[in-house]
Amino acid sequence: MATEKPLTQNMRPDRQPLDLPSYERVGGYTALRKALGGMSPAQVTEEVKSSNLRGRGGAGFPTGLKWTFSPTGKDAQRPKYLIANGDEMEPGTFKDRLLLEADPHQLIEGMILAGYATESDVAYVFLRGEYKLAAQRMARAIGEAYASGYLGKNILGSSYSMEMYMHLSAGRYMCGEETGLLNALEGKRANPRAKPPFPPVSGLFGKPTIVNNIETLCNVPHIVNRGAAWFKSLSRTQDAGTKLYGASGKVKRPGLWELPMGTTVREILEEHAGGMQDGVRFRGLLPGGASTDFLTEEHLDVPMDFTAPQKVGSRLGTGTMIVLDDKTCPVGMLWNLEHFFAQESCGWCTPCWSGLGWAERILLALEEGRGEPGDVEKLQFQTWFLAPGNTFCALAPGAAEPLQSGLKYFREDFDRHIREKRCPWR
């Protein structure tokens, strides 16, 4: 059966962006016309809510529900903000880049619809600083949208108005964290904020703010066009829609594919990524970016949705898997991961800046043959200290995920490093 690929079906093979006329030719902005022509903001929200669309940035929060947390009507504080989170800095993740570079208008239409549904006045596209090509293409597309009346005052002659701006970040993993992003947009260090209050109530400049991931927003025009039931039918499980899945590491065909939500790990790994490269064997993978728990051979038939990976101790995350092979040292890989998290920790709360640095140093010592008995237990302690609830934001708990599962599945490799006083892979 041919599967539908609403997010990517109109993209050109060379990834050159669809300009406005090309986007309109394939049905672009018909969802916006439909919504502004005959749906109330609450109806758009309701459609998205009943579609069961969940956030594609990693946390999987129900999108429509998030929208309802934002106060509407006369008493709502103004201006209200809508932000597209394009700070794709989760290591191993490269899905939003495609959506930004190859079909910028799809995102813009999704943002206008989300803005209309939440009665937002101002929208920002927040992009990581290294996405220069995406920034160029988004800027051009925003210009085209303004020139054709899709943005600005009285969009398409309706009473709805929205301004859209782009912010190119100066680079830091913390900017992808919802409240860190808000601080970055305010011209501050991207430290996280205490919650509550949550951004839909008090966000950017203290005003109601909705922050959604790029892939999440790109789904919205299709949901408005074709309805919640259709969106649910795209999936193989109860978590609706399609998903951009990716694979990197020593597989035959690393890449990115739009597939039904709930496609199994095995199908992504073996059919789409072509299995392991010749000469190496599969040992495990991080299913959705650096801050997800390892899955191993026994989990290959797990459907990649929001529910099933959690039952086996991991999560979907961003849906882009990083594959570990038997010629790569798992301890070295964890050192690389914890080095990243320790470096990107903003320093705001102690368990994170102290604990991650500590974990990184132990892992480096193991790799350099300076490991000692007790090191594994010390690493284990760190994963408990960094558990959810002990820190301001999700960075450190995320960093603990590959570490705690790595200790579980690759314990013998840790012990060998200590016993042999060297990295057996070097």
Add this chain to the structure above:
Amino acid sequence: MLTAEEQKEIEAEFPHYPTREAVCIDAMQIVQRHRGWVSDDALHDIGELLGMSPADLDGVATFYNLIFRKPVGRHVVYLCDSVSCWIMGASRQAQHLAERLGVRLGETTADGRFTVLPIVCLGACDHAPVLMIDNDTHLDVDVEKIDRILEEYK
């Protein structure tokens, strides 16, 4: 002194935000685009325009990976050192680049042509190892490809 062009570009950002302070990251990036880095003097001048102290600005500048408070070479080479590139052998490329250019990470070549910096995951992991030079992303790099690419940046 900010140049007229720099000032114009910074002021063009004012309507996008309700406060001047919010413009500061854009402002520092604009100045850096023209001068390669953000000097103490530049920080002072940006502060004057936005009503911020140099200390506040420096606190912001030093938080972010892509704002340079020291001079850099004519071209900046960013080597991804995150997990997918690491698995695909990026440390060999980094070593080759360091030997060829005679610099360590964080240093600038004696002729001022290249500064080599580590960078976090560049979001092109299906083409690892990946590096960026200035605004250009280079995919699937190996030792030979690095030698070829470097020739494009004089």
